[in-house]
Amino acid sequence: MTSTSASVSAHPQRGVAFEEALRAAAEIAVHSPSSHNCQPWGVGWANGTVARRAAAALLGPAAAREHRVAQDDGEFLVLALDRERRLTALPAHGVEMLISCGAYGEILLRSLAAQGWTADRIRFLDLPPAGPGTADGAAGRVFGDRWPRAWAPLCVVRLRRTPTPAEDLTELRATVRARRTNRGPYESAGVDPAVLARLAPPRPGPALLRAAPEHGPEVTVRHVVADAERAAVADLVSRHGGRDFSHPLAWTETHAFIRRDEAEAEARGDGFTLGQLFGPMSPPRRLGLRIALAPPTMRMLRHAGYHRILARQLAAMVRRSPAVVALGFHEEAPGAGSAVRGGAVLADYWLGATRAGLVLHPVSVVLQHDDVRAELERRLGLPGRAFFMSRLGLPVTDFPPSHRRAAHRAVRRV
Known part of the structure; x- marks a missing residue:
């Protein structure tokens, strides 16, 4: 301390x-x-x-x-x-x-x-x-x-x-240490509806809210399991998922958190390695990705549509996932206190999912631009403002924890 x-x-x-x-x-x-x-x-x-x-x-x-x-x-x-x-x-x-x-x-x-x-x-x-x-x-x-x-x-x-x-x-x-983002493929079998029901409110609720019951529940948890709705989410990712890569400022900031190797990630204690982003890979593929993802390279490759290729790959992962989960504020414009409470609900949900053997892979790009987020909310009938969207399922392969x-x-x- x-x-x-x-x-x-x-x-x-x-x-x-x-x-x-x-x-x-x-x-x-x-x-x-x-x-x-x-x-x-x-x-x-x-x-x-x-x-x-x-x-x-x-x-x-x-x-x-x-x-x-x-x-x-x-x-x-x-x-x-x-x-x-x-x-x-x-x-x-x-x-x-x-x-x-x-x-x-x-x-x-x-x-x-x-x-x-x-x-x-x-x-x-x-x-x-x-x-x-x-x-x-x-x-x-x-x-x-x-x-x-x-x-x-x-x-x-x-x-x-x-x-x-x-x-x-x-x-x-043990549960907190087991919780991690898993960007790999998930089992095709659907998630047990009884498990999804247990993950959604009402529950004992986050500790951060139990000390302030007057605030009440402010977050909606929505599980998207119907094929048509998951396809709608995948369509948005396919059309707009390249924005992270083609936005010069946003991608430069993101790339600053990609660590060269495990040694650098351990020394810095933050960010993520290519293995945590894409799973196990050969040294030649790792080198190729390092070159392709560098901001100067991305600025050139976006003219060839590389960011759209990456978006379609992510969309395919969403489409094949058995479920998607969305968390949203009841308010359209949450204040700082509401956002903090939303984070408490997210942590509570993620730990519950981990205990159930499920993994998540946040798909933040559909929430980081107002026009895309508004279309997502309209397509799924989400009230208020969505603040978390993630693939959800049973993992096929394990992913390493971040440092x-x-x-x-x-x-x-x-």
Whole structure:
């Protein structure tokens, strides 16, 4: 856990057990999903007097009063977006980054609850990831001088010791580590409808929402299994899936996360290798792809329609998948708090799918451009705004896990 001499707690004996639990939870949560595996999250442990007082005040008069009466009453965490690690090439990336943070926050809280630390209060701050008042870190200064200037706070959580863990930590750790994006072929047999029914709400729900039941369910989960509807999704991918490759700024940003080999991926701790994108391949094919996918090459190949070839290949994978899952906000224009909560629902869904032996392969290109997303929503009759679309099925081959940064780098004492 990141700490400096200036971040020594004013209460040196307080929170020792929680620090150990937080360290274990961060080691699990670091395997949360994020766009391009960019890991744009941060979490501040409000350990100092100023930060604890500010966190309690943000949670409302009752929490502030309880904090004044019992100074050691609970622990406070602040989930944040690390603006230095976010994607920015497309406007849709703003929502994607908040969803990634919400997924991380959900797995972190579930890992803490599995160790007997349960969230009992939460406030979503609905602060924008950038803009007036946030670009210089001013939004986080309420938590004191140790708050990282690049972090935009998203929500504040209070946790208390509970006698009974919410779930088994070992099983949760294994499920989180088993969850990964699988871009390979899936078994042609349809997914059991009973399994799909169990994955869709209502369920116990994400830990990030159980601490704030007043927000209620805000996400629709839709399973697309009919041949005609899956063909409609595949058609959109075929016609528009090349935009990622032909958009110079977006592809340059994406390519920056493609690592040369496993050694570079391990050293950087983010992004993905060609093997994680395309599966096992021969050295000549790997070299050919490295050359073809380089931004200067792509700028030339798009004139020959190479981006359309890649789109048709992805569309064929979608068409052959037994199911597609879509998650959508009820709102047309969700705020930051809604996006974070959407990420929590996504993490909860993905872990449930993993437990059922299913794998996912997000098809984000149909959501990253407003015109394509609007057509997708119209074709499938989706209300509100779709924010996640993925292939879903039983894997034929395994895909390697992506590398992650050291867990402690995302956690700070404040």
